[in-house]
Amino acid sequence: MTERAQSVLNGNRRALARAITxxxxxxxxxxxxxxxxxxxxxxxxxxxxxxxxxxxxxxxxGVGKSTFIESFGMxxxxxxxxxxxxxxxxxSTRSGGSILGDKTRMNxxxxxxxxxxxxxxxxxxxxxxxxxxxxxxxxxxxxxxxxILIETVGVGQSETMVAGISDVFLLLMAPAGGDELQGxxxxxxxxxxxxxVNKADGDLKPAATRTCADYAGAxxxxxxxxxDPEGFPKAMLASAIEENGLDAIWAEVQALIAWRKSAGIxxxxxxxxxxxxxxxxxxxxxxxxxTEDFTLKSAFEREMDAVQRGESTPSAAAATVLGxxxx
Amino acid sequence: MTERAQSVLNGNRRALARAITxxxxxxxxxxxxxxxxxxxxxxxxxxxxxxxxxxxxxxxxGVGKSTFIESFGMxxxxxxxxxxxxxxxxxSTRSGGSILGDKTRMNxxxxxxxxxxxxxxxxxxxxxxxxxxxxxxxxxxxxxxxxILIETVGVGQSETMVAGISDVFLLLMAPAGGDELQGxxxxxxxxxxxxxVNKADGDLKPAATRTCADYAGAxxxxxxxxxDPEGFPKAMLASAIEENGLDAIWAEVQALIAWRKSAGIxxxxxxxxxxxxxxxxxxxxxxxxxTEDFTLKSAFEREMDAVQRGESTPSAAAATVLGxxxx
Numbered sequence: 141m142t143e144r145a146q147s148v149l150n151g152n153r154r155a156l157a158r159a160i161t162x163x164x165x166x167x168x169x170x171x172x173x174x175x176x177x178x179x180x181x182x183x184x185x186x187x188x189x190x191x192x193x194x195x196x197x198x199x200x201x202g203v204g205k206s207t208f209i210e211s212f213g214m215x216x217x218x219x220x221x222x223x224x225x226x227x228x229x230x231x232s233t234r235s236g237g238s239i240l241g242d243k244t245r246m247n248x249x250x251x252x253x254x255x256x257x258x259x260x261x262x263x264x265x266x267x268x269x270x271x272x273x274x275x276x277x278x279x280x281x282x283x284x285x286x287x288i289l290i291e292t293v294g295v296g297q298s299e300t301m302v303a304g305i306s307d308v309f310l311l312l313m314a315p316a317g318g319d320e321l322q323g324x325x326x327x328x329x330x331x332x333x334x335x336x337v338n339k340a341d342g343d344l345k346p347a348a349t350r351t352c353a354d355y356a357g358a359x360x361x362x363x364x365x366x367x368d369p370e371g372f373p374k375a376m377l378a379s380a381i382e383e384n385g386l387d388a389i390w391a392e393v394q395a396l397i398a399w400r401k402s403a404g405i406x407x408x409x410x411x412x413x414x415x416x417x418x419x420x421x422x423x424x425x426x427x428x429x430x431t432e433d434f435t436l437k438s439a440f441e442r443e444m445d446a447v448q449r450g451e452s453t454p455s456a457a458a459a460t461v462l463g464x465x466x467x
Numbered sequence: 468m469t470e471r472a473q474s475v476l477n478g479n480r481r482a483l484a485r486a487i488t489x490x491x492x493x494x495x496x497x498x499x500x501x502x503x504x505x506x507x508x509x510x511x512x513x514x515x516x517x518x519x520x521x522x523x524x525x526x527x528x529g530v531g532k533s534t535f536i537e538s539f540g541m542x543x544x545x546x547x548x549x550x551x552x553x554x555x556x557x558x559s560t561r562s563g564g565s566i567l568g569d570k571t572r573m574n575x576x577x578x579x580x581x582x583x584x585x586x587x588x589x590x591x592x593x594x595x596x597x598x599x600x601x602x603x604x605x606x607x608x609x610x611x612x613x614x615i616l617i618e619t620v621g622v623g624q625s626e627t628m629v630a631g632i633s634d635v636f637l638l639l640m641a642p643a644g645g646d647e648l649q650g651x652x653x654x655x656x657x658x659x660x661x662x663x664v665n666k667a668d669g670d671l672k673p674a675a676t677r678t679c680a681d682y683a684g685a686x687x688x689x690x691x692x693x694x695d696p697e698g699f700p701k702a703m704l705a706s707a708i709e710e711n712g713l714d715a716i717w718a719e720v721q722a723l724i725a726w727r728k729s730a731g732i733x734x735x736x737x738x739x740x741x742x743x744x745x746x747x748x749x750x751x752x753x754x755x756x757x758t759e760d761f762t763l764k765s766a767f768e769r770e771m772d773a774v775q776r777g778e779s780t781p782s783a784a785a786a787t788v789l790g791x792x793x794x
Contacts, residue, residue: 178780178783179779179780182777278780415771415775418771418784421784422788422789425788426753426789429753440749444742444745444746453505454741455502455748456502458745458749459752461752462749465753
């Protein structure tokens with residue numbers, strides 16, 4: 141056990157922050173250290189106490205995600221639980237910046253000793269974000285956090301990616317007119333374990349109640365999945381700002397997880413997630429050869445020129461490049 | 468020049484049919500022959516006479532795609548043009564069968580000496596369908612067809628794939644109430660050069676006219692693309708069954724292509740398509756190593772077991788597999 145691994149296991153926050161920075165680094169020597177750290181943590185666990193509950197959370201901008209995480213997180217901390225918040229911002233793959241996960245969005249939670257908020261790393265591709273988030277999840281779990289909230293905005297494939305890291309996936313929605321119900325992408329309805337209609341307060345309360353009933357009806361039309369006990373997926377009301385409905389949501393999440401654990405689905409899901417993660421890493425690594433392997437890269441660039449000049453067919457040019465790999 | 472290549476270039480239909488069967492084969496020795504054939508055809512061309520116009524066509528079931536292709540194709544044949552029809556059926560990747568491209572759907576066109584209809588090949592993955600359709604397009608072009616119609620149903624990624632093979636992309640729509648307008652996926656609006664509202668006949672004519680105006684309005688809201696001359700993308704009315712509007716659509720397609728050729732966009736687009744095709748072939752070939760290379764496959768399976776038993780982290784296991792590739 142290295143000192144670095146031990147510090148993370150001890151729940152040292154600075155060690156955790158440094159470890160996440162390490163796994164975010166693209167430098168090859170850092171990568172070697174990161175793999176060693178992850179392996180040391182794996183060998184030390186999993187103890188039951190180190191199996192955090194991973195909650196994925198998505199919702200479009202304006203739905204009140206930050207307020208919900210702040211209120212929900214504070215409730216969990218109030219129950220003696222340790223809460224980590226990770227943010228996945230697919231748009232940062234373009235802007236290169238971090239617009240989510242900013243601690244200033246969650247003032248109260250950020251000041252809690254038992255909470256840890258990590259801003260979004262930037263990356264040049266969603267695959268990179270996925271790897272970093274998965275590994276950061278492992279690190280937070282090893283550091284003894286009980287709950288890991290992984291949030292994302294509803295853009296592109298990021299929800300599917302976050303659902304593939306989570307034990308339970310919540311979709312946060314705003315109150316809406318009945319017409320807007322169709323606005324939910326079908327694919328997202330199908331990965332959500334719970335739709336939470338937020339802003340059920342003040343003038344919006346009647347609309348929120350109607351919207352929640354509409355979603356409940358829509359969810360009943362979906363085909364039952366193996367991982368759903370009776371009554372799931374479920375639509376629930378919340379007011380993050382008035383802190384209403386959060387305890388009921390937490391109770392339902394716990395009931396869902398307890399059912400999945402007893403049915404063997406929780407472990408099966410984690411194993412499938414690890415297998416998918418492994419496959420993606422291998423595939424990404426194979427494709428990276430195109431830019432990292434000198435022979436392959438040269439052949440690729442030379443053949444690309446020939447294709448663009450019309451001197452070779454794409455099929456024949458590809459065969460040539462792949463032949464260079466075999467030699 | 469091999470006899471096989473010469474027969475295709477001579478426009479021999481049986482030779483063309485056999486050549487398409489050859490490129491559809493997964494057998495390695497057939498693949499070698501297919502690459503040689505494609506390269507021989509490339510070396511023989513492109514002569515201007517051999518540059519067919521590739522028209523992509525999509526639309527959901529029930530929109531009248533077959534009737535449209537039959538009427539549109541017959542009009543083109545009547546003008547002395549040679550027309551090939553290729554069908555891309557993404558659902559056949561699962562069913563293994565051919566539900567589109569059936570000659571019985573296009574009775575008149577199938578009997579024309581100057582038309583060639585090729586049923587959908589089955590494949591186990593969309594990537595395979597893409598390769599076959601691209602190569603079949605090259606073969607039809609070499610065989611002297613002037614127009615290649617590539618049709619697909621609007622499922623998943625198949626429209627994007629067909630648009631990536633086509634010079635011009637038409638989206639066929641049925642008359643609808645104003646509310647249904649939002650049903651068009653935004654991504655498809657953005658790849659269409661023309662929306663054709665079909666069934667502008669009988670009782671549906673008023674609805675078709677309104678729908679066409681609605682789409683015209685919606686298209687104006689889209690940001691102009693480099694490849695769009697003034698007035699494009701465009702919404703037009705058609706009645707495939709009454710053969711109305713087809714000549715106007717053909718005139719607009721010709722005007723669009725003439726503009727793109729004069730602006731250098733046509734050639735630029737074909738070059739970019741060839742480059743994308745080459746890249747996809749190389750990437751698919753690299754990933755195929757996972758199943759074809761014995762060392763890699765063994766390492767992958769062994770590490771996958773370790774990941775699923777929790778004896779290795781996905782990241783470390785992937786690094787081990789990729790290390791096996793390097794040795």
